[in-house]
Amino acid sequence: GAGVSQTPSNKVTEKGKYVELRCDPISGHTALYWYRQSLGQGPEFLIYFQGTGAADDSGLPNDRFFAVRPEGSVSTLKIQRTERGDSAVYLCASSLTAGGGDTQYFGPGTRLTVL
Amino acid sequence: AQKITQTQPGMFVQEKEAVTLDCTYDTSDPSYGLFWYKQPSSGEMIFLIYQGSYDQQNATEGRYSLNFQKARKSANLVISASQLGDSAMYFCAMREGLGGYQKVTFGTGTKLQVIP
Numbered sequence: 001g002a003g004v005s006q007t008p009s010n011k012v013t014e015k016g017k018y019v020e021l022r023c024d025p026i027s028g029h030t031a032l033y034w035y036r037q038s039l040g041q042g043p044e045f046l047i048y049f050q051g052t053g054a055a056d057d058s059g060l061p062n063d064r065f066f067a068v069r070p071e072g073s074v075s076t077l078k079i080q081r082t083e084r085g086d087s088a089v090y091l092c093a094s095s096l097t098a099g100g101g102d103t104q105y106f107g108p109g110t111r112l113t114v115l
Numbered sequence: 116a117q118k119i120t121q122t123q124p125g126m127f128v129q130e131k132e133a134v135t136l137d138c139t140y141d142t143s144d145p146s147y148g149l150f151w152y153k154q155p156s157s158g159e160m161i162f163l164i165y166q167g168s169y170d171q172q173n174a175t176e177g178r179y180s181l182n183f184q185k186a187r188k189s190a191n192l193v194i195s196a197s198q199l200g201d202s203a204m205y206f207c208a209m210r211e212g213l214g215g216y217q218k219v220t221f222g223t224g225t226k227l228q229v230i231p
Contacts, residue, residue, distance in 0.1 A: 031216075042119075042206050042221030043160070055216060089158060103150070104219060106160035 002026065004107035006092050012113045013082055021077040021110045025094030032075050033104060034067055035091040043091055049075060082114045118142065119207050119222035126227050128197045135182070136192040136225045138207030147211045149190040150219070151181065154204040163205075166190060194227075202229045 005024045013019050025032050031050055035043035045059040049069045057067075064082075069075040079086055089111050093104035120139045128134035140149065151163040166174045166181045174181040182191040194201055207222045 033219075040223070042208075042223050045218050045220070048216065048218070050216065056218065059218075091160065093160070103162050103165060105162060106152075108157065108159040111158070 004092055004094055004105055006090075006107040006110050008110060009108065010111045010113075012115065014115050015082060015084060017082050017114075019079050019082055019112065021079075021090050021112070023075045023077070023092030023094075023107060025073065025075070025092070026105055027073075029094035029096055029105075030072070031095045031097055031102070031104075032069060033093045033095075034075070034077050035093065037089045037091055037109070039088075046077070046090075079112075082112075084114050087112055087114045117222075118211075118220045119209055121207055121222035121225050123225045124223075126225055128194075128201075128227065128229055130199060130229055130231050131196055133193060133195045134197055134227065136194070136205050136207075136227065138190045138192065138222060140188050140190060140207075140209050142188075142209065142211050144211040147209055149181070149183070150208040150210070151179070151190075151192045152206045152208065152221075153201075154206060154224070156203070160206070164192070197229045199229050199231060202227060 007022045033048050034046040037043045047067050048056040051072045064080045067077045089109040091109045093106045095102040095104045147168045149166045153161045164174050164176045164179045164181050166183050173183050178195045180193045204224045206224045208219050210217045210219045
């Protein structure tokens with residue numbers, strides 16, 4: 001079956017611009033996660049959705065970052081007034097539920113470069 | 116304190132040999148799960164293996180096995196019969212608590228290079 005997909009695969013933008021990153025999870029997965037991965041680091045948690053609601057957004061670095069999942073499937077991560085420090089790979093993952101040993105399956109990521 | 120520690124930034128292994136990638140973790144929760152992921156240069160994180168804290172047996176998945184030493188809080192990944200395609204970054208991760216949602220925390224990774 002289809003895995004997690006993310007678009008675009010690469011995004012180059014200028015400082016101060018607004019960007020949207022899209023994630024399409026595995027069909028039937030209720031849990032969706034966004035991570036940010038900087039060079040040489042492991043993924044860093046940003047936000048978790050259970051269904052349509054953001055159940056844990058404690059990883060969002062500041063109020064320039066926002067994410068939605070209006071119909072409980074596709075999610076969009078939105079970054080306002082981008083800064084050079086936002087440059088990273090943004091990974092999306094989904095799991096069947098959010099408990100126990102449920103495995104998170106990752107998409108290929110979106111590489112964001114802020115010039 | 117780091118929840119997940121991977122002390123080997125890089126490792127080399129000869130093709131067809133076995134290799135062990137180290138991972139130690141820190142938690143006071145008796146219920147937790149441990150994961151290993153592979154990240155090739157393409158960037159996608161590929162799930163390899165899972166071990167629950169109450170599992171009696173060490174997890175195995177094909178050429179991957181997890182050497183789980185609970186008292187030492189270590190969860191080393193063993194790859195047997197290394198292949199060139201095993202060259203990648205490997206991340207150890209932990210979820211504290213097994214009921215309901217808990218965040219997953221990742222280590223900094225180990226870069227494995229398989230030499231022909």
